[in-house]
Amino acid sequence: MMRKLILSGCIVLLAACSQGSTMHNRGVYMLLDTSGTYTEELDKAQQIISYVLTRLNPGDAFAVARIDTGSFSEKDIIAKVVFDDRPSAANQQKRVFQEEIKSFVESVRSAPYTDITGGVLLATEYLNEHPSGQKTILVFSDMKEDLAEGFIRDIPFALDGIEVVAVNVTKLRSDNLDPREYMDRLESWQQRVEDGGGTFRVINDLDRLEQLLQ
Amino acid sequence: MNGSNLLNITPYPGLSALLLFLLAALFLYLARTPARAALLALGDALYRTFRLAAVTFTRGGENLAKRNREVLLAQGREATERAIEREFQRVESSVRKELADYPAFHRRLSESITAIEEDYERTRDVPPSPPGWVPAVQAVAEIPKADAMVARVLDDIHGSLKKIEARAITEYRADSRQRHHLLKRAMPHWRALLASLASVDKKLQRLLDRAVAIDRHMNDFEEINKGSDRAVRMLSSSSLSQFFISLFVLGIAVGGAIINFNLIARPMSEMVGGTAMIGGLRIADIAALVIILVEISMGLFLMESLRITRLFPVISALDDRMRVRMIWITLFLLTSLAAVEAGLAFMREILVQDELATAAMLRGEDPAAFQPRFLWITTAAQMGMGFILPFALTFVAIPLETFIHSLRTVLGLVATALLRSFGTLFRVLARFMRGSARFLAAAYDMLIFLPLWIEERVLAMRSGNGGLKARRAS
Numbered sequence: 172m173m174r175k176l177i178l179s180g181c182i183v184l185l186a187a188c189s190q191g192s193t194m195h196n197r198g199v200y201m202l203l204d205t206s207g208t209y210t211e212e213l214d215k216a217q218q219i220i221s222y223v224l225t226r227l228n229p230g231d232a233f234a235v236a237r238i239d240t241g242s243f244s245e246k247d248i249i250a251k252v253v254f255d256d257r258p259s260a261a262n263q264q265k266r267v268f269q270e271e272i273k274s275f276v277e278s279v280r281s282a283p284y285t286d287i288t289g290g291v292l293l294a295t296e297y298l299n300e301h302p303s304g305q306k307t308i309l310v311f312s313d314m315k316e317d318l319a320e321g322f323i324r325d326i327p328f329a330l331d332g333i334e335v336v337a338v339n340v341t342k343l344r345s346d347n348l349d350p351r352e353y354m355d356r357l358e359s360w361q362q363r364v365e366d367g368g369g370t371f372r373v374i375n376d377l378d379r380l381e382q383l384l385q
Numbered sequence: 386m387n388g389s390n391l392l393n394i395t396p397y398p399g400l401s402a403l404l405l406f407l408l409a410a411l412f413l414y415l416a417r418t419p420a421r422a423a424l425l426a427l428g429d430a431l432y433r434t435f436r437l438a439a440v441t442f443t444r445g446g447e448n449l450a451k452r453n454r455e456v457l458l459a460q461g462r463e464a465t466e467r468a469i470e471r472e473f474q475r476v477e478s479s480v481r482k483e484l485a486d487y488p489a490f491h492r493r494l495s496e497s498i499t500a501i502e503e504d505y506e507r508t509r510d511v512p513p514s515p516p517g518w519v520p521a522v523q524a525v526a527e528i529p530k531a532d533a534m535v536a537r538v539l540d541d542i543h544g545s546l547k548k549i550e551a552r553a554i555t556e557y558r559a560d561s562r563q564r565h566h567l568l569k570r571a572m573p574h575w576r577a578l579l580a581s582l583a584s585v586d587k588k589l590q591r592l593l594d595r596a597v598a599i600d601r602h603m604n605d606f607e608e609i610n611k612g613s614d615r616a617v618r619m620l621s622s623s624s625l626s627q628f629f630i631s632l633f634v635l636g637i638a639v640g641g642a643i644i645n646f647n648l649i650a651r652p653m654s655e656m657v658g659g660t661a662m663i664g665g666l667r668i669a670d671i672a673a674l675v676i677i678l679v680e681i682s683m684g685l686f687l688m689e690s691l692r693i694t695r696l697f698p699v700i701s702a703l704d705d706r707m708r709v710r711m712i713w714i715t716l717f718l719l720t721s722l723a724a725v726e727a728g729l730a731f732m733r734e735i736l737v738q739d740e741l742a743t744a745a746m747l748r749g750e751d752p753a754a755f756q757p758r759f760l761w762i763t764t765a766a767q768m769g770m771g772f773i774l775p776f777a778l779t780f781v782a783i784p785l786e787t788f789i790h791s792l793r794t795v796l797g798l799v800a801t802a803l804l805r806s807f808g809t810l811f812r813v814l815a816r817f818m819r820g821s822a823r824f825l826a827a828a829y830d831m832l833i834f835l836p837l838w839i840e841e842r843v844l845a846m847r848s849g850n851g852g853l854k855a856r857r858a859s
Contacts, residue, residue, distance in 0.1 A: 195660070221748065224747050225744050225747050225748075228659070228660075229654070229659040230660030256658030256660050256661070257654065258740070259655060259739055262739050262742075262743040265743055269746070
């Protein structure tokens with residue numbers, strides 16, 4: 172009887188001490204803009220994905236999805252993975268993941284419209300389904316939303332604890348004519364993200380990728 | 386009301402200040418007796434309190450020092466007993482070994498002596514000295530040989546005599562050769578005898594050395610038993626040096642354990658997963674740490690079973706058969722864990738190469754370019770370290786035991802020094818408090834010097850200088 176009590180006590184103590192590994196894991200969701208001429212930038216996106224893969228550890232989750240006319244759809248997810256606990260298996264998964272991205276970049280077709288909001292909503296859903304300590308949405312886009320007729324995207328975000336990083340936000344021809352347009356665009360996105368409880372950053376210098384995942 | 390307002394009670398600030406000073410002096414003069422009593426009482430109370438604290442700390446220090454002395458002497462007694470016991474065991478084993486050889490040695494010695502004696506006896510048979518053949522032959526040769534017949538006879542006699550002389554000399558030489566041969570044959574016996582005696586001398590010298598060591602330990606033991614200051618000083622100094630030496634060696638062992646940990650922590654994540662955590666620590670790290678701690682524990686048990694250390698009386702008290710079983714069991718477990726570690730070290734190298742190859746592939750480089758040419762060297766070195774380090778960590782038991790034993794003494798010395806320092810500090814504080822109270826009382830009188838001077842004058846007028854002096858004295 173005494174032995175059972177001691178054993179139960181030890182188990183309870185261990186359970187009390189144990190902490191979910193999810194608090195130390197990282198969830199990353201990357202959106203790739205495939206609209207218009209932005210598909211020409213996808214080589215850079217591939218570099219970023221490779222960098223992100225080197226930074227992720229066993230237990231982390233990573234997904235890459237495309238931004239097209241209607242991005243709020245699971246069909247737009249190009250590749251997704253939750254890395255295995257074992258480092259060797261995780262390495263294997265990284266190799267497979269990179270191959271999937273490579274084949275996508277080689278076969279991608281340009282989309283006529285750009286639904287960034289739908290992609291962010293899908294990313295939020297994905298990250299919330301995979302509880303992790305640090306959640307990041309990388310948006311590889313010029314951040315110019317261009318919705319097709321009938322798509323309703325005037326929806327507030329719910330981005331509590333999620334960091335949105337806009338990567339490689341290229342300047343459009345109209346931005347060159349009036350830079351205020353570019354600044355207003357970024358400001359409006361920052362406003363939307365922060366209203367949703369998230370944080371917003373922009374990284375245009377791809378030589379400083381170490382700032383991507385903080 | 387602030388200070389500037391106070392100075393405005395008259396149109397002249399100087400006058401106001403003077404008035405205020407006089408009023409304050411009057412007030413202080415009236416309150417002088419209770420104020421002085423309060424100050425002195427406060428000083429006295431603080432003095433007594435600090436004094437009490439000082440006495441308590443000093444007594445505590447003395448008690449602790451006494452207790453330390455007892456513990457030190459007890460430890461020293463035990464250590465000396467062990468040393469004497471060990472020396473006696475060595476003497477016993479040495480004597481037993483020598484005595485076991487003694488019959489053979491005695492037989493060899495007797496045989497050598499007998500052989501030498503026999504050879505000596507034989508050499509005592511003196512060979513016949515060569516007779517005076519030479520003068521006889523010469524005399525015969527010198528006889529005049531007038532007659533031919535006589536000459537022939539004399540020649541015959543001369544020839545015979547010469548032959549007999551030659552034979553006698555040959556016999557003499559043969560006898561002498563025989564004697565020399567016998568003496569020569571005795572030489573190895575002499576040498577054997579000398580070697581045996583030298584061996585006996587060496588063994589006896591060893592025994593004498595042991596006896597000297599035992600004498601020295603016995604002297605120490607007597608000193609310790611007497612509880613002399615010399616013994617306490619000697620033991621304290623020994624404990625301190627042992628403490629620092631064992632601390633140094635333990636530091637080295639900790640370094641070894643850290644290297645060991647780094648060898649196996651990474652591949653452990655392949656076995657128990659790399660993400661699960663307990664209390665903020667990765668389970669893989671905890672598992673690696675547990676393996677190292679289990680190895681150290683096995684090493685401790687092995688050393689205990691071998692009776693090299695005496696940390697666990699239960700193990701020391703086991704009967705010999707059980708102890709030997711325990712030695713084999715712990716050795717088996719230790720070897721198994723060492724083999725596991727070697728395997729994990731090998732796994733670590735594979736993982737590192739895999740990660741390098743993956744990173745190279747992700748960077749778009751050729752993974753094969755990152756295969757080092759001499760990979761087998763690092764792999765073998767890691768495996769070797771993984772196998773050897775657990776056995777090396779086994780010897781941690783020895784400095785650990787010394788550390789634990791000397792720690793008691795060192796902590797006792799530090800605590801005694803602290804208690805004595807506190808005692809001194811509080812004694813100084815007690816004096817300071819009493820002196821401060823007296824100084825404040827005197828300073829109080831200084832502030833009211835004017836009323837006091839007036840009082841002195843008045844009293845002098847009333848009762849003369851003698852009465853005033855008597856009052857002052859009181």
